Amino acid sequence: MQKPKKGLLIILSGPSGVGKGVVCKALMERNPNLKLSVSATTRSKRPGEIDGVSYFFKTDEEFKRMIVNDEFLEYTSVYGSNYYGTPRAYVEEELAAGHDIILEIDVHGANQVKKCCPFAIAVFLAPPSMSALKSRLIGRGTEEPEVVERRFGEALYELRQAEKYDYIVVNDVLDKAVTAVEHIISAEHMRVFRRLDFVEDLEGGSKKQ
Amino acid sequence: MQKPKKGLLIILSGPSGVGKGVVCKALMERNPNLKLSVSATTRSKRPGEIDGVSYFFKTDEEFKRMIVNDEFLEYTSVYGSNYYGTPRAYVEEELAAGHDIILEIDVHGANQVKKCCPFAIAVFLAPPSMSALKSRLIGRGTEEPEVVERRFGEALYELRQAEKYDYIVVNDVLDKAVTAVEHIISAEHMRVFRRLDFVEDLEGGSKKQ
Numbered sequence: 001m002q003k004p005k006k007g008l009l010i011i012l013s014g015p016s017g018v019g020k021g022v023v024c025k026a027l028m029e030r031n032p033n034l035k036l037s038v039s040a041t042t043r044s045k046r047p048g049e050i051d052g053v054s055y056f057f058k059t060d061e062e063f064k065r066m067i068v069n070d071e072f073l074e075y076t077s078v079y080g081s082n083y084y085g086t087p088r089a090y091v092e093e094e095l096a097a098g099h100d101i102i103l104e105i106d107v108h109g110a111n112q113v114k115k116c117c118p119f120a121i122a123v124f125l126a127p128p129s130m131s132a133l134k135s136r137l138i139g140r141g142t143e144e145p146e147v148v149e150r151r152f153g154e155a156l157y158e159l160r161q162a163e164k165y166d167y168i169v170v171n172d173v174l175d176k177a178v179t180a181v182e183h184i185i186s187a188e189h190m191r192v193f194r195r196l197d198f199v200e201d202l203e204g205g206s207k208k209q
Numbered sequence: 210m211q212k213p214k215k216g217l218l219i220i221l222s223g224p225s226g227v228g229k230g231v232v233c234k235a236l237m238e239r240n241p242n243l244k245l246s247v248s249a250t251t252r253s254k255r256p257g258e259i260d261g262v263s264y265f266f267k268t269d270e271e272f273k274r275m276i277v278n279d280e281f282l283e284y285t286s287v288y289g290s291n292y293y294g295t296p297r298a299y300v301e302e303e304l305a306a307g308h309d310i311i312l313e314i315d316v317h318g319a320n321q322v323k324k325c326c327p328f329a330i331a332v333f334l335a336p337p338s339m340s341a342l343k344s345r346l347i348g349r350g351t352e353e354p355e356v357v358e359r360r361f362g363e364a365l366y367e368l369r370q371a372e373k374y375d376y377i378v379v380n381d382v383l384d385k386a387v388t389a390v391e392h393i394i395s396a397e398h399m400r401v402f403r404r405l406d407f408v409e410d411l412e413g414g415s416k417k418q
Contacts, residue, residue, distance in 0.1 A: 188396070
């Protein structure tokens with residue numbers, strides 16, 4: 001009998017503006033078996049948001065206690081006000097249940113997760129070109145030019161982190177990028193160190209022939 | 210400008226009777242860009258076979274000179290009569306031209322290639338069960354029962370080599386097995402160490418923005 005398979009922890013990251021959210025959303029829609037990691041946050045719940053689905057909503061005190069107790073795979077404070085983090089327990093439970101989990105996080109968070117979970121599969125989403133990335137940053141239309149410039153500078157720093165990842169997927173055409181991530185997940189399930197149980201079971205089975 | 214990509218060397222191997230040939234044939238039909246490595250042999254050319262397509266036909270003397278000159282990635286002598294081998298030059302030229310090459314070889318050959326080409330991607334084709342493998346060995350209908358037993362014993366030894374491979378693909382349903390190998394090839398092209406050129410080019414491109 002085969003032992004239950006452990007799920008994969010997949011980090012989906014890349015520079016600001018590359019389209020992580022859009023790729024992740026399409027990936028979840030096409031693969032109902034994939035689980036999206038639910039973050040914890042100290043920011044207020046907005047209308048329509050559900051605790052445990054949109055986020056795990058925490059008070060400042062709760063969040064800080066979780067930090068002290070090492071209950072996060074990664075966390076960050078945005079502009080020094082609200083905290084965001086990936087709760088370790090939720091991820092570990094889902095993996096143990098055999099579910100593949102996607103973490104859609106920024107490059108700093110990805111570095112933290114890769115340190116504490118070296119078994120995580122880190123996918124770096126890259127823009128097809130720097131001009132395409134700049135267009136996307138401008139295209140949001142919500143930022144002042146100096147903010148766009150600052151973000152673009154950060155994106156260059158973030159691009160240099162790519163070599164720490166396992167895979168690079170170019171987000172040119174959405175459908176192709178999503179398919180690429182699907183192929184990576186499919187292939188990773190066939191990695192030999194994840195399938196040795198299967199071979200052992202086969203060998204065991206030979207005694208019954 | 211992007212540098213031309215180097216092709217992948219993919220080893221497709223597994224125990225006798227697992228269906229390597231059938232999977233390989235379907236893979237080639239579905240992926241015209243894949244190249245199948247052409248073996249060299251000392252056996253006589255049969256009607257319809259073409260030198261350089263079916264095999265590179267060699268005399269005993271030619272083959273032995275190639276062995277001495279280290280011109281094979283792997284070679285073997287079948288029942289001490291005919292030699293078969295994978296010529297290094299052909300594979301290296303195709304890889305340099307950016308073509309992905311498939312080597313369909315037995316487990317001994319795969320071990321040899323993995324030693325001389327650690328960058329090769331080794332895919333182990335496994336039977337869904339030992340009874341399925343035995344049925345396939347018997348199903349050929351061309352062998353005496355004692356030959357089937359010997360082959361089955363060898364298959365057990367060959368199964369134990371699986372852990373030296375990079376991936377395990379179960380050949381239960383042909384179409385699924387072929388798709389699995391396609392996903393592995395697709396994912397391997399996205400491995401970060403094969404795409405660092407792309408990121409360097411992106412960074413270079415940023416200076417022109």
